[in-house]
Amino acid sequence: MRTVRVNALSKSYDVLIGKNAVEALGEEAKKVCPGALKVLVVSETNVAALYLDPVKAQLEGAGFEVTDYVFEAGEQNKNINEIAGMWNKMAEAGFTRTDFVVGLGGGVTTDMAGFAASTFLRGIKVIQLPTSLLAMVDASVGGKTGIDIPMGKNQVGAFWQPSLVLEDISFLKTLPxxxxxxxxxxxxxxxxxxxxxxxxxxxxxxxxxxxxxxxxxxxxxxxxxxxxxxxxxxxxxxxxxxxxxxxxxxxxxxxxxxxxxxxxxxxxxxxxxxxxxxxxxxxxxxxxxxxxxxxxxxxxxxxxxxxxxxxxxxxxxxxxxxxxxxxxxxxxxxxxxxxxxxxxxxxxxxxxxxx
Ligand SMILES: NC(=O)c1ccc[n+]([C@@H]2O[C@H](COP(=O)([O-])OP(=O)(O)OC[C@H]3O[C@@H](n4cnc5c(N)ncnc54)[C@H](O)[C@@H]3O)[C@@H](O)[C@H]2O)c1
Ligand SMILES: [Zn+2]
Structure with missing residues (x-):
């Protein structure tokens, strides 16, 4: 596994890159989210069908209580309604400020998972698991998160650095x-x-x-x-x-x-x-x-x-x-x-x- 350290002013974190990197998720999550009990995995229909189960199994294996939020794939769903759905899921499951979010998907998902994390309880941790090439090389790194509004793309959002980015190169095999x-x-x-x-x-x-x-x-x-x-x-x-x-x-x-x-x-x-x-x-x-x-x-x-x-x-x-x-x-x-x-x-x- 390769490691790239991101030293942003607001936070430093690792980007771990490798084949089958997802197998390290449970242990790495415990390291960067000490004290966390619960995790919300945010994903979309296409990616969830392929990778939600192994990701959840990793997190459950590490002892976390796992909830998921799966939205319909596509940029048209990068909106406030889906974010509200994520907030509600976390509130219903009794998340506290030490719990965290995992974003599993392309840039649409990582942008939204990051934004939901940045706003819930004024900010909880997020781990990004990008699955598209664009999300691996760009969207999941650097802390820009957000959603679209009818007046334009990415018009609402926050700078919110992830606590970890885990890039599983094997995920790219299924990318169209x-x-x-x-x-x-x-x-x-x-x-x-x-x-x-x-x-x-x-x-x-x-x-x-x-x-x-x-x-x-x-x-x-x-x-x-x-x-x-x-x-x-x-x-x-x-x-x-x-x-x-x-x-x-x-x-x-x-x-x-x-x-x-x-x-x-x-x-x-x-x-x-x-x-x-x-x-x-x-x-x-x-x-x-x-x-x-x-x-x-x-x-x-x-x-x-x-x-x-x-x-x-x-x-x-x-x-x-x-x-x-x-x-x-x-x-x-x-x-x-x-x-x-x-x-x-x-x-x-x-x-x-x-x-
Ligand atoms: N935050 C940033 O700095 C930043 C930078 C660039 C782009 N973005 C945002 O990223 C988004 C675009 O990202 P994207 O191109 O990844 O779009 P996307 O998330 O819609 O993914 C593209 C398509 O690939 C599918 N997919 C993703 N991973 C897959 C896999 N492993 N196997 C099979 N199918 C898979 C998705 O279901 C979707 O249909 C835009 O919303 C853009 O604004 C953000
Ligand atoms: Zn771009």
Missing amino acids: DEVFTEGMGEVTKHAFIMDLELFDKLGKANGDIRSDEDLLEEIVCMNVSDKASVVGEDENDNGRRQTLNFGHTVGHVIERDSGFTKPHGICVAKGMGIVIDACVRAGTLAKEDADKMKDLLKLYKLPVTDDITPEAIVEGAMNDKKKRGDTLSVILVNKIGQAEIRKMNKEEFLKFLSV
Whole structure:
């Protein structure tokens, strides 16, 4: 098992990564939640059918009284009604502040389990068991939790660091191919903004990191380390953490314009492709590097462009929650593995995006 330590200001914790890592859950939970008697396992229908029983068995084997809350899979259920359902389950079972939550699922689940934990009794512990590639390399690490409201995605939430993240690489075997590909959007993003070694490794793997579980484990671990280092420096998203938004300012607009029917990772890849081209035009990125980056996206079956207009991007981006005042923090890449945060107003952003 590999360990990545996350040293956020508010809390330090381990991310344990390995094949069959779930077998360590009972013992590890006892270590990080001393005094806990009860646990709520939050999951959704698809994942629960596959993994709820072994997870519950682990926790019961460690002596915890286990309750579960299973919601219908899908982003459309990432809402306050499900959170209220989790609160009620815990209240009915007599949870106290030393008890804890386990989030078992993709990013939808880990975001909601974290948010329910952050609010119940003003905050109880959460252990994350991510089951999708995206949740392993991104959503479960770093403490951003939340839900969607009709006005927008992730508009309500809290920074709430987990007490432990346990990443069982074997869980990825059942992940549908297209969902795996979506996760590659965030993996390639980490390579582009901060990790040349990862970039090279992905290139050498030639579009397939799934068939070799050892390689997959190593790559997940590299991504978790990348995310951990950024979160350690800037937990609350005021500085370097913003570089993780590479491709996202544009990607979010494409995602929202599709009524959230286009997957997040795909939209991020399109956003990255659009920004990569803009960086070349702005002279911050060599054409040769840009071509290599887009080739990597294509190698992993990700798109590199979209027919959205620069005007529509700028209009949409000015309504984004990440905007501060009248300026946007746009993330540029100067060379493979190195990002820059540049403040732009509406006119500057339009000029940057326009051919
Ligand atoms: N908190 C953060 O920092 C952060 C970062 C990125 C994304 N997110 C959030 O993450 C969410 C997207 O995450 P996601 O792509 O994992 O979505 P998801 O949770 O909906 O999972 C995607 C699909 O894969 C299925 N699935 C998951 N694991 C599986 C497995 N092992 N086997 C078979 N099927 C499996 C799910 O049932 C679902 O159908 C969004 O809500 C996004 O806002 C949060
Ligand atoms: Zn993302």
